[in-house]
Amino acid sequence: MDKEQAAARWGLKQATVERAIKDYRVEFTLDDAGNALIPNDALPPLKKSMIQAILWAELRYKNDGTYINSGAIPGIRGEALVPAFRQLEFREYIRGTKQCTTLQEYLDSCIITQQGMTLVEKDRLPGCGISDSQRAGKAVDLILRVVALLADIAGSTSA
Secondary structure, three states: OOHHHHHHHHOOOHHHHHHHHHOOOOOOEEOOOOOEEOOOOOOOOOOHHHHHHHHHHHHHHHHHOOOOOHHHOOOOOHHHHHHHHHHHHHOOOEEOOOOOOOHHHHHHHOEEOHHHHHHHHOOOOOOOOOOHHHHOOOOHHHHHHHHHHHHHHHHHHHO
């Protein structure tokens, strides 16, 4: 989709989408004429608080395998995280996931970059949903919240 279509789909101003493209905050490629093309299933630019929450969830998964199977949670589609992981790789918060297509592949293959670790090591950003107990190792609620928020985003972009 082009930037006009993305703006309409995401409910953003075209100038906001153009800034996101310019700042590499949304995944895109350039066509032969130099116009930005955004994948149809791409999410709007994720806020840093959401990125921090996803990175925390990934670290928790890498640490002890804690992950909630989305099929066991009614109404939550864990695969909504797939375009989020693609955006994180495009924005260089993670690497090693170019060939991944499923959430499980992303969880298993993801390597958090130095830029990603710098964001994780920062104080909690407002809205990231990371509590002190989650930082200490209780991230189940965080994972549920991230999956639910991304499912809501994915649902709103497909409407």
